[in-house]
């Protein structure tokens with residue numbers, strides 16, 4: 001088909017997504033049998049406190065992958081926070097709080113290298129050759145850049161325009177070949193693949209048999225999509241989150257105020273009853289069961305019963321995580337030492353990669 005009406009381009013987006021999913025499913029099957037073939041990079045922007053949406057949507061999956069034996073890097077993307085604000089704000093606090101969350105949920109700093117952008121000069125230097133490999137038009141049509149621009153209500157900063165290239169440096173500095181992501185991050189993985197390919201075409205290799213950079217795959221694991229307590233996207237700015245580090249009491253109060261609907265009978269129907277279904281889903285996730293069963297069990301018990309059950313289950317599930325979190329968070333020296341170690345390890349990897357880049361580009365003097 002040659003027509004390029006909106007419908008057909010949407011069709012082709014769906015086809016692209018289906019292809020990405022199929023590739024991802026193949027990788028997922030391979031991970032359990034050949035964990036040593038893969039190196040994962042994941043990351044978070046330290047814009048706020050990590051919450052249960054992050055936990056069920058991505059963090060728990062990282063712990064699973066780490067525990068399969070896949071070598072993992074985790075970037076706390078502090079330079080990715082400053083593209084649309086005037087100062088540094090609460091970045092430091094969020095970074096330390098994030099490290100406490102990671103340790104509490106089972107990220108093992110011996111197996112997962114946790115690091116920050118700002119501590120790795122060699123990673124940041126990769127940005128320069130990488131910027132030479134992309135065009136202004138490519139960056140401007142990146143849908144995530146467009147969204148960020150629209151929601152930030154500020155003029156486009158140079159860093160906002162180029163953050164996907166910086167993100168490519170996050171992935172490629174350690175030659176990660178696998179990036180667990182949600183659909184919204186797929187354009188960045190595609191941009192990263194383009195950068196890896198163009199680097200090879202334009203700047204060449206050190207080892208004639210292998211390009212300097214691999215083209216990473218996206219891993220689209222089927223993680224549940226949890227909403228906020230009002231049935232809309234869970235996000236700090238909407239005030240509808242439950243943070244991983246909250247107390248049992250805070251959790252109970254928030255669930256008590258959660259939005260439901262007028263129908264007494266509890267069912268699981270995410271399309272027509274998003275708020276109630278989200279509470280059912282959360283209950284199922286915390287209990288390790290499935291939402292249809294939970295809804296059926298509650299039935300005519302109504303939203304009061306649902307909320308009581310969710311509160312108990314969530315507080316049970318997170319009790320050991322929160323206990324461990326309280327322990328590590330009380331020891332800022334320990335949190336900082338985890339970051340220092342991670343930064344040192346990641347820094348050594350970045351130095352080695354930059355060295356190779358200089359050799360490929362014949363800029364060794």
Ligand code: TRP
Nearest residue numbers: 041042043044045075077167170
């Ligand atoms: N952009 C990601 C987010 O907003 C965070 C991130 C930074 C990231 N660097 C990355 C994700 C590299 C994957 C790979 O969540």
